[in-house]
Amino acid sequence: MSTHAAVVTIGPGLPLEIHQVKTPKAIGNQVKLRTEWTASTPLDLHQADGGLLVKSPQVLGDGFGGTVVEIGPEVSRLEVGDVVFGFGWRSQEEKAHQEYVVTNEYLLAKLPTGFSLQEAVTLPNNFVTAWHTLTKEAGLNLPWPKPENHKPQTRDQWILVWGGSSSVGQYILQVLKYYGYKNVVATASKAHHERLRTYGAKECFDYRNGDVSDEVQKFISLQSNGNGHISFIVDCIGSRTSSISPISKIAKPGTDVAIMLPVIVKDAAVGIKPELSMDVDEGVSWADGVERRGVRTHFYLDNQFLADKLQPEIMPSLLEKGVIKPNDQLIVEGDTLLERAEKALSKLRNKEVSGARLVWRIAAAQN
Template sequence: MSTHPQVVTVALGAPLEVRQVSTRRPKGNEVRVRVEWTASTPLDVHQALGGLLVVKYPQGLGDGTAGTVVSSGPNARYQVGDKVFGFTWRSNEEKSHQLYCVAPDILLGKVPRGFTMQQAVTLPNNFVTAWHTLTSDVGFELPWPKPNDYVPPELDEWILVWGGSSSTGQFFIQILKWYGYKNIIATAGKQHHDRLQRYGAAACFDYRSGNVGGPISDFLSQQHQGKHNIRYAIDCIGSRAGSVKPIAEVVRSGATVAVLLPVIIADAVDNQKPVYTLDAEEDVAWAEGVEVRGVRTHFWLDNNFLAEKLQTEIMPAALELGMVEPNEQVVVEGRTLLERAQKAIEMLRRREVSGARLVWRVAEEGEE
């Protein structure tokens, strides 16, 4: 059996390494993808530096894949030469920070014409997260295909998206707008407000301006639509001090709050292990009657409809129909696969980029 290079974490906080791993043939509905572009995520940092969830060393990293199908199983919907992108994460074989990824076809969609792999790879994990959160944890319908006359039942309710300029936050706002939601409030740095308002936010507030809850409450009190409280809040940041507690100060009884896990208690800094919790209610003074839900994106495949449709059909259509735009990209440069992967981890840890995705090449041109 042939082998190929894969980026792995080998010990808690240790530098990443590249190992040679087996390259196997796809079976059933699987395809083997030559990974050309990937996007690093906070989960890469959480696992490499904090050992979040189940980490079995050496463990591959990366869950955003964009590349070319080079081999397909007998029942796969994609054929050799197809350009695909997807959220692949469940095993080392599926991880994206390697030359070849083997995954079932339901975890991939075709890259639409007019879009590059570099653009497409900004979607999979965070688009899936946004859709899953809205339908499973927030409880919105999001019917697919969307009827031409669709009006959301929650049309008049106010929705807070904390961290609107994050990759996931941008998709939350754009999906909500496409389905007819108008009462969207977003928090983000001032430099991102114009874009988020174009995406569908009715108002934006700078979370760094001190007590942002005051201006949000003042804004709501000035509205004349009979709904002056936040009914739904989505925390795209998951920082106990930076987002969870501020949201708890704003929402009132009857609100539903979805917090993207993990909740960060202490960030990864030099020579210090990060601290996380999977309990979004722990050590937070939530008002009585607020329903708090911790979002676990990886459970979206439990929904049979989404398992079959979300990545194969809805995600590519979202680009083609203009439901969402790709995130802006910052390309991580480096001479080798390992250098690019390690540099991306460090850039994420230091939070060097705001409002854009860190993307980088896996396979070089002509590399097989």
């Protein structure tokens, strides 16, 4: 069997390594792609520094873009030579930070004309997270295809997107705007407020202000003649102190709260192992009647409609129509695969990412 290079974590906080791993054949409805570009996400840091759900040595990464080089006999939509992008996480062979990815056809989208792979790889992980969170955790109906003149009955409900400038937050805002939700507010650094307004935020608040919880409540109360009930809060950050705690001051009986897992109890830093938890309640005091749940996008395939449509059809279609703008890209340079992977991880660790996605090359396209 032939082999290829993959970026692996060999243990929490240890330097990454390049391992030669087996290159499997595409069977059934599987597709093999030559991975040209990837994006780094905080999960890479949670896994490399925190060991989150990792069995070392483990290949990292879950967003890939590249060219199809082989298809299994049951593949019906894609052909060798198609340029594709997608999100995979279930096995070593479909993790992203390696020269070849083998995954199922239903986790792949064709790259629409006019877009680069660098732009496209910012989508898969968090566009899927956004859609899954809004339908499963907020219970919103997002009919697909969206009927003309679609107006959701619940379009006036108040929704708070905490961490609107994060990759997840940007996609959540844009999907809500497309489906007609009007009363959406967000927290983010001031530098991003203008862009988030174009993505549909009615108002933005700087989460660094100590009284941000009061500001949000006052704004919504003023806008709704003293009523001010927030139906849904999505915490796109999951930090016990800097997002869950201020959110717990805003959430009232009847508010549903969805929190991106893992909960970050202590941030990763150089030489410091992060503390991560799956418990959204520990150390936080919630009002009675607040429903809170941890988001686990890795279960989105349980919904057969989303398994069939979300990555292959909905994601590229909304990108092509300009409904979803990709995250800005911060291209990580480096002479070797290992150098780019380490640099990306270090930028995550040092919190050098603001309103953008780290994007880097895995391998050159094959001629």
